[in-house]
Amino acid sequence: xxxxxxxxxxxxxxxxxxxxxxxxxxxxxxxxxxxxxxxxxxxxxxxxxxxxxxxxxxxxxxxxxxxxxxxxxxxxxxxxxxxxxxxxxxxxxxxxxxxxxxxxxxxxxxxxxxxxxxxxxxxxxxxxxxxxxxxxxxxxxxxxxxxxxxxxxxxxxxxxxxxxxxxxxxxxxxxxxxxxxxxxxxxxxxxxxxxxxxxxxxxxxxxxxxxxxxxxxxxxxxxxxxxxxxxxxxxxxxxxxxxxxxxxxxxxxxxxxxxxxxxxxxxxxxxxxxxxxxxxxxxxxxxxxxxxxxxxxxxxxxxxxxxxxxxxxxxxxxxxxxxxxxxxxxxxxxxxxxxxxxxxxxxxxxxxxxxxxxxxxxxxxxxxxxxxxxx
Amino acid sequence: xxxxxxxxxxxxxxxxxxxxxxxxxxxxxxxxxxxxxxxxxxxxxxxxxxxxxxxxxxxxxxxxxxxxxxxxxxxxxxxxxxxxxxxxxxxxxxxxxxxxxxxxxxxxxxxxxxxxxxxxxxxxxxxxxxxxxxxxxxxxxxxxxxxxxxxxxxxxxxxxxxxxxxxxxxxxxxxxxxxxxxxxxxxxxxxxxxxxxxxxxxxxxxxxxxxxxxxxxxxxxxxxxxxxxxxxxxxxxxxxxxxxxxxxxxxxxxxxxxxxxxxxxxxxxxxxxxxxxxxxxxxxxxxxxxxxxxxxxxxxxxxxxxxxxxxxxxxxxxxxxxxxxxxxxxxxxxxxxxxxxxxxxxxxxxxxxxxxxxxxxxxxxxxxxxxxxxxxxxxxxxxxxxxxxxxxxxxxxx
Ligand SMILES: Cc1cc2nc3c(=O)[nH]c(=O)nc-3n(C[C@H](O)[C@H](O)[C@H](O)COP(=O)(O)OP(=O)(O)OC[C@H]3O[C@@H](n4cnc5c(N)ncnc54)[C@H](O)[C@@H]3O)c2cc1C
Numbered sequence: 001x002x003x004x005x006x007x008x009x010x011x012x013x014x015x016x017x018x019x020x021x022x023x024x025x026x027x028x029x030x031x032x033x034x035x036x037x038x039x040x041x042x043x044x045x046x047x048x049x050x051x052x053x054x055x056x057x058x059x060x061x062x063x064x065x066x067x068x069x070x071x072x073x074x075x076x077x078x079x080x081x082x083x084x085x086x087x088x089x090x091x092x093x094x095x096x097x098x099x100x101x102x103x104x105x106x107x108x109x110x111x112x113x114x115x116x117x118x119x120x121x122x123x124x125x126x127x128x129x130x131x132x133x134x135x136x137x138x139x140x141x142x143x144x145x146x147x148x149x150x151x152x153x154x155x156x157x158x159x160x161x162x163x164x165x166x167x168x169x170x171x172x173x174x175x176x177x178x179x180x181x182x183x184x185x186x187x188x189x190x191x192x193x194x195x196x197x198x199x200x201x202x203x204x205x206x207x208x209x210x211x212x213x214x215x216x217x218x219x220x221x222x223x224x225x226x227x228x229x230x231x232x233x234x235x236x237x238x239x240x241x242x243x244x245x246x247x248x249x250x251x252x253x254x255x256x257x258x259x260x261x262x263x264x265x266x267x268x269x270x271x272x273x274x275x276x277x278x279x280x281x282x283x284x285x286x287x288x289x290x291x292x293x294x295x296x297x298x299x300x301x302x303x304x305x306x307x308x309x310x311x312x313x314x315x316x317x318x319x320x321x322x323x324x325x326x327x328x329x330x331x332x333x334x335x336x337x338x339x340x341x342x343x344x345x346x347x348x349x350x351x352x353x354x355x356x357x358x359x360x361x362x363x364x365x366x367x368x369x370x371x372x373x374x375x
Numbered sequence: 376x377x378x379x380x381x382x383x384x385x386x387x388x389x390x391x392x393x394x395x396x397x398x399x400x401x402x403x404x405x406x407x408x409x410x411x412x413x414x415x416x417x418x419x420x421x422x423x424x425x426x427x428x429x430x431x432x433x434x435x436x437x438x439x440x441x442x443x444x445x446x447x448x449x450x451x452x453x454x455x456x457x458x459x460x461x462x463x464x465x466x467x468x469x470x471x472x473x474x475x476x477x478x479x480x481x482x483x484x485x486x487x488x489x490x491x492x493x494x495x496x497x498x499x500x501x502x503x504x505x506x507x508x509x510x511x512x513x514x515x516x517x518x519x520x521x522x523x524x525x526x527x528x529x530x531x532x533x534x535x536x537x538x539x540x541x542x543x544x545x546x547x548x549x550x551x552x553x554x555x556x557x558x559x560x561x562x563x564x565x566x567x568x569x570x571x572x573x574x575x576x577x578x579x580x581x582x583x584x585x586x587x588x589x590x591x592x593x594x595x596x597x598x599x600x601x602x603x604x605x606x607x608x609x610x611x612x613x614x615x616x617x618x619x620x621x622x623x624x625x626x627x628x629x630x631x632x633x634x635x636x637x638x639x640x641x642x643x644x645x646x647x648x649x650x651x652x653x654x655x656x657x658x659x660x661x662x663x664x665x666x667x668x669x670x671x672x673x674x675x676x677x678x679x680x681x682x683x684x685x686x687x688x689x690x691x692x693x694x695x696x697x698x699x700x701x702x703x704x705x706x707x708x709x710x711x712x713x714x715x716x717x718x719x720x721x722x723x724x725x726x727x728x729x730x731x732x733x734x735x736x737x738x739x740x741x742x743x744x745x746x747x748x749x750x751x752x753x754x755x756x757x758x759x760x761x762x763x764x765x766x767x768x769x770x771x772x773x
Pocket of ligand 1: 507508509510511513515516517518541542543544545594742745746747748749750751752755767
C-alpha cells in the first residue's frame, strides 16, 4: 500500500508536466478549441511521455505497468482537468481491447495505441457496465460481414479519434459483440454535443445500415462475459482516480483561498465553520484515496472478477460523492468569486456533475454492491 | 497489505498456528465470552475474561507486537495483522488488557526506566495487572492541558496526588492507573505536569461508577486524596508529563486498528443478518446504506494498510490524521443503520443475542466520536496539521 520509487517518479513527472501544460489558462484555451484539446500537448503525451502505453504489456509495445501506476497519472490528470483524449484512448478503448478483444486484434491495435500512433475511443455508458450502450445498437450478419443500426448516446473524443470501438447486441447471443471501425465509415453519423463541461468532448453516434467486414468484429467470445465485467470495473477505477484528483484540487484551491482572504480582520480560514469544512473535505478525499489505491492494488493481483468489481465500484462511489461534495464546497467557500467564470471552482463543479453518471451513478453502483452483498 | 502482495509461506504457517491455537483454547468455558466484551460490553463476565487474558498470555499471544527483549513476541507487522484478523474472526473476547498492552506498555518501552520496565511489563504481558487511563477531569476534557489534579514529592521521594479524574474507563476492573497531574504549583497549560503510575487499591483513592446511556457502568470518577505513587513511578522527569501523555496517545493509532476493523466487519455482517431476518432485504434505501457502509469498511481497511505501510512519521501523514474521525463516524452510522434495519424491534430491550449486540453498537458508538479526541477536536487537528490553516486561539501558557 506504499508508493514505490517508480510510482513516485511517475506521479511527480505527471504533476510537473501537467502543471505546465494544463494550467487554468491552458484548460480554458483548450475548452475554446473546436477539438476540445491542444493537439500539441496530446502529441507530447503520446510520444514524448509514452503515457498511452503505461498499462499495456511489454510484449505489445507498452511499459507493462498496471492499475497502481495508471491511477497515479489519472489523479493528476483530474487535478489539472487535462483536456486530452487520454481517458478515452487508454481507460476505455485500450482497456476494452485488453480485456475483451481476441489476440490478433490485440496484436494489431494495442501496439499502435502504446506508441501513440492511434487515438481510439469507446462508448461512455450511463450504467455501471457497457450493456446499455450495446442495447441501443444492433448488429446483424450479412453476406459480406455485419450491418450495424442504432445509436450510442455518448462517445468521448469521437470527433478526433482514429478508431471507434462499439458494443452491439446480436440477436440470439447472450453477450454483445465488439466491433472496431473507422469513425468515417459510411452510414455513421457523429453529432457533437455542446456539453456544459467543456473539458471532455462527447458525440452522439447514429448508425444507419453501417456495413462492416467480418474481421471488424474483434471480441474473443470465450472471454467476453468476464472480460466486459473486468473492463467496466477498471474503467470505473480509472474514472475514480480522475475524480479524486478533481476533488483534491477543489480542496487545494479552497485552502489557498481561505488562508489569504481576510474578513473581520482575520483570514476566513481561521473561522472554525470554514476550517472544519475544509477538514471534512480532506477526510473524504483521503479515505477515497485509500479506496482508489487499494482497489488499484487489487487490480494488479489475480483477484477474481467479483471482488475486483466490488472494490472498483467502492472506489467509484466514494470518489463520485467526494468529487461533487468538494466542488460544491469550493464554490461556497470562495464566496462571490466562486460563482464567477474567472475562478476555477465552476470548472470542477461542471466536471463533477457531468461525471456523476459515467459508468452509472453512485446510487446505481450502491445498488449493485448491495446485490452482491445480500444475494 | 495482505491483498497487496502474496502472503509469504511463513506468514501462512503463522496464520495456521494462531488459528489452531484459538481453536484449541477458545472453547469450553470460554465459549460464553466469544464475541463478547470490548467497549459497550465490558460488563460481560470480567472474571472469565481476566482468566482468558492469562490463557492468552500462557500461549504467548499477549503483547505480540512488543520487541522480544521486552517480553513481547516481536512479530512483524504483517504477522500482527494476521494475528488481529484471526483473533477477531474467531470471536476472541474483547481484550481487558488493551490499555496496558497498547498504551502504557509501549510508552514504558519508549520512555520508562529499566526498573519501571522490569516492574510493570511482565504483569501486563501475563494478564495479571490491568491498567486504566487517568487523563480527563471535570474541567479538562478536550482542553486536556487544563488538568488541575496536583502532585508533589515528599521527603522520602514518593509522590502524593490530590484531585479528581473523570470518565476513567474500567477503573473498577483495573489494578493501576496512570495519571497526568500538575507538579509545578501555579503552572498553566502543558507546562509543569508529571506522569505518574499509581496502584488503585490504596486508601487515598476512591472510585465511583458513572452510569452510561445504555445503562452500564464502564467508566468512573476517580478521587485522589493524598494518594501515593512510589518515588520511582514517575515516567519522564517532573515537568515532562505532557510529552509522555501525548506520546502515549500516538500509540492509540496502532496496529490494534486492524483488529478493530475485523470487529467492524463482524458487526457489519450482523447488520446483514438482521436485515435478512427482518425481511427488509428489498428495502431500496436500506440497501443503499448497506452498500455505503461496506464501501466505508473497505476504504477504512485500505486506509489502515496505508497507515501501517509507513509508520515512521505516522503522526504527520494525511491518512493517519483522518483515521479517527473516519472510523468513529462510520461506526456511528452503522449503529443507526442497525436500528433502522431492526425497525420497531429495536425499541424493545432484548435478550436476543443479535438484537442486543446491535443495540449496544447503536448506543456505544455514540461515544466513539467523543473519546480520544471529539469530532470537533479532530477537525481542528486535521485543518491545522493537515491543511496548515490557522490554529485555534489558545491561552498563553504561564
Ligand atoms: C465512553 C468514554 C470513555 C472514556 N474513557 C476515558 C478514559 O478512560 N480516560 C480518560 O482520561 N478519559 C476518558 N474519556 C473522556 C474523553 O476523553 C472526554 O470526554 C473527551 O476528551 C471530551 O471532553 P469533555 O467530555 O470534557 O467534553 P468537552 O471538551 O467539554 O466538549 C464538549 C463539546 O464541545 C466541543 N469542543 C470542545 N473544545 C472545542 C474546540 N476547541 N473547538 C470546537 N469544539 C470544541 C467538543 O467537541 C464537544 O462537542 C472517555 C469518554 C467517553 C465518552
